[in-house]
Amino acid sequence: MGEKLFHDPQLSSDGTVVCASCHIVALGGDDGLVKSLGVAGAEGDVNPPSVLNVSLNARQFWNGRALDLREQLQGPIHNPIEMNNNWDLVAERLRSNQDYVKAFADAFNAGITQKNIEDALLSYERTMVRPNSDFDAFIQGDELAFTEPELKGFESFNDLGCVSCHQGANLGGNLYQRLGLFHDYFADKEQIHESDYGLYLVTGDEKDRYKFRVPGLRNVAQTAPYFHDGTSPTLHDAVSKMAYYQLGVSLDVNTVENIVAFLKTLSAEPLNVADSSHQEHGSEAQHDDVHDQEHHQMDEIPPKEHEHEEHHDHARQTQPMKPNLYASHRHMPAENEQ
Incomplete structure (x- = not known):
């Protein structure tokens, strides 16, 4: 119902x-x-x-x-x-x-x-929880769940500090963070709108201006465009901008590619919908046009091949750092703790 x-x-x-x-x-x-x-x-x-x-x-x-x-x-x-x-x-x-x-x-x-x-x-x-991604299989011990680029992307995701905000059961969604920690995101915008003020609109506290709830990353490869203002059209662009504005680093092309490969492992099988006949404004045609560059349905993702035993060794070495970061969900900090 x-x-x-x-x-x-x-x-x-x-x-x-x-x-x-x-x-x-x-x-x-x-x-x-x-x-x-x-x-x-x-x-x-x-x-x-x-x-x-x-x-x-x-x-x-x-x-x-x-x-x-x-x-x-x-x-x-x-x-x-x-x-x-x-x-x-x-x-x-x-x-x-x-x-x-x-x-x-x-x-x-x-x-x-x-x-x-x-x-x-x-x-x-509450039925929309999708815990059946390749990422979930990997953190549960499946060494073959990740390809080598995906594994490298996962390591970069952790080593660069992305995981400091994108952690917990949803890889985000459980804390606030200012958008533009190392570089001023809003100074680079052509125009600032009230919706850019973030948590400030809730608390009225100046220190909360430009703070937002960190988005969860599950199925992120399927949800372009990105950020609260929708200004990042592709996942590659979003990764590059987050590294620059939030981490203060400029990533090389290979690192971006690997992180994007990892983020795609967070996609789970789509939900079955009994009746989607009333999706008036958000038609599938509109959705596919916007996701043209990077939106992949599960049946379009090619099968993975693991040709080298060293990949398995690499995966085994990586696994011990995962459970504490992703197996549990932290609570949103109180606003006075920000």
Whole structure:
């Protein structure tokens, strides 16, 4: 039922937008646009984050303004440039559909209520955890899960310090960080918008200006464009820019290639969607156009070949450093700890 609601246009005021308009779960959990389109074609403020593995995040939205998924649900429903609706009207519409009336009566004693609609959606969103990537196989001891470039990329990811922010069960999503630690990201932007202020919009504390919730990296190869403003069109570009702005280093082409190869191992098999017929604004055609350079479905990834025994030895030497960083999920630090 939650899946049906996720694809139901009745959640939006004009019946043109569904949750899956901005979050196409069968692809990468986003819509491939720089900024999503809401009711009447209104453009959003930020690049839509992926909904896949969203339950692993300690805070929701780029600026972390929602403490949990239930609070996050309130955002798009009420936002005038997203769904522009309210729960009373949503419930009224659902009560006019006998299939929903029966389904809710079977699942909930109180039938169709705001809380029960939320619970159904939340139950569906919590099924979107995808722990079956090559990365997961590798950290569980499969020495053949990584190719040599992927293994080198994983080592660079750790050695350069990417893992200091991208760690935990979702490889991110559990702390805030300022965008532009070593070089001023926003000084290089042509124009700064209110949405660039990040956590500052939540706390009003100047030290939180330009801080954002670190995004999780699972399925990152499928979610271009990147960053809160969607200004990085490819994964190669995003890796290079993150190294420069966050780590203060300029990476050579081979290192970027290897890190990108590693990041692609974080892609899991896509979710099966029973009904994607209402993905109005976030069509598959739009998504594929934006991901043209680097978006790969699982069946397009060539089989891996491991020709040399030294690769296996290399993998065995690398594995001991992984479990403490990735097997558990850290809590988001309190705002006064930033």
